[in-house]
Amino acid sequence: MAPPRTFDAIIIGAGAAGMFCAALAGQRGRRVLLIDHSPEPGRKIIISGGGRCNFTNVGAGAGNFLSANPHFAKSALGRFAPADFIALVDKHGIAWHEKTLGQLFCDGSSKQIVAMLLDECAAGGVELAFGQAATVEHRDGGFEVGLGAKTARAPALVLATGGLSIPKLGATSFAYDVARRFGLKIVEPRPALVPLTLPGEQALFKTLSGVSAEVVASAGTGRFREAALFTHRGLSGPAILQVSSYWKHGEPVTIDFLPDRQRGWLRQAKREEPRASLRRIVGRLLPERLAETLLEQVGAGGDVGNIADRTLEDIEKRLAGWQFTPNGSEGFAKAEVTIGGISTAELSSKTMEAKRLPGLYAIGEAVDVTGWLGGYNFQWAWASAHAAAQAL
Structure with missing residues (x-):
């Protein structure tokens, strides 16, 4: 076998973090090899944001992230801000727009972000090895990476192969397996930003498949105001994806279906329109099918003038604090990201080493x-890649 080719750094994983880290390190004069088992780089980038890549969020900060150590992300995020990545996007002439809640998307295609990262890698003289499975060994103070019959060696190895979400795009446990082999602890991975499933006794809501409404959804310490969507399996939509990261098995998800209504609004409606039906009043504020189903569940109906004030108060409370107890999620196949992974206790927050x-x-x-839904996970990819690249 030929002697190993030598590099300053070998990066495994040509997703957002891996490509950006390789580009930055290469442009700092490091000899970099970027490897991926997929023949195409950036596959998750390409499908993200409905094909338009929600590449950052203008409000991204450490408070938008979950971790066993909530302070860990502060250093990297503080040294590479959304404005820094926006400047790179602008340099490449990629048009973008801001949607709700600070989310930035390409006007055109997410493929523009992949092309930009590959151009930046080329500018740094990064060597690419795509469509090749890698094996990793640590010996003589360095890392040896096998690529079929060839071997590469470097004093630095960067694990950028992501988590377990969306296995059909090539997600594997590679990073966790290598980390464990070298004695690093792993926080048990689980699906995040994922639709939740409802058990059979809540099957009535499955008749609402396709109905959505703006709500406030809460689970654990997470509370988000966005759209919730009923599906044939349970609950989805941005509000549900957000709280799924905070939800734990056996716990409820609480939904306020009418977050803009003040306490006593039904009694006020009774005074103003005593002959209006309860269904009509609630149906003005929610999709008709949803209003009908919720009122069926609380067993209330008829003209609002004929309903006791105490009963109206109870209906208000139910609509403002409706509890669903999911029996699970749609798993890594539908999860946008993975929660957990290589423990931050094992890494330097400044260098990611x-x-x-x-x-x-x-x-x-x-x-x-x-990160939360809305460009935050991409910002973590850019910021953590930048932190490592400055240390390589």
Whole structure:
């Protein structure tokens, strides 16, 4: 076998974090090899944001992320802000627009972001090895990576292969497996930003498949005002995806179906329109099918003038604090990201380098840092990649 080719850094995983880290390190004069088992780089980037890539969020900060150590992300995010990535997008002439809640999307295609990252890699002289499965060994103070009959060696290895979400795009446990082999702890991975499923006794709501409404959804310490969508399996939509990251099995998800209504609004409606039906009053505020189903569930109907004030108060409370108890989620197949991963206790928050094995780095979704829906996970990819690249 030919002697190994030598590099300053080998990066495994050509997703958002891996490509950006390779580009930045290469442009700092490092000799970089970027590897991916897929023949196409950036596959999750391409499908993200409905094909338009929600590439960052203008409000991204450490408070928008979940981790066993909520302070870990502060350093990297503080040193590479959304404005820094926006400047790169602008430099490449990629048109973008801001949607609700600070979310930035390409006007055109998410493929523009992949092309930009590959152009930046080319500018840094990064060598690419796509469509090749890698094996990793640590010996003589460096890392040896096998690529079929060839071997590459470097003093630095960056794990950027992401988490377990969307296996059909090639997601594997590679980063966790390598980290475990080198003695790093893993926070148990689970699906995040994922639709939740409802048990059979709540099957009535499955008749509402396709109906959505703006709500406030809560689970654990997470509380989000966005759209919720009923599906044939349970609950989805941005509000549900957000709280899924905070939800734990056996716990309820609470939904306020009428977040703009003040306490006593039904009694006021009774005074103003005593002959109006309850269904008509609630149906003005919610999709008709949803209003009908909720009122069937509370067993209330008829003209509002004939309903006791106490009963109206109870109906208000139910509509403002409706509890669903999911029996699970749609799993990694439908999860946008993975919560958990390589423990932040094992890594330097400044450089993303493993404390117990110098030269080993982990970035992006492989690490136990998970963002909200809306461009936050991409910002973590850029920021963690930048932090590692400055140390390579």
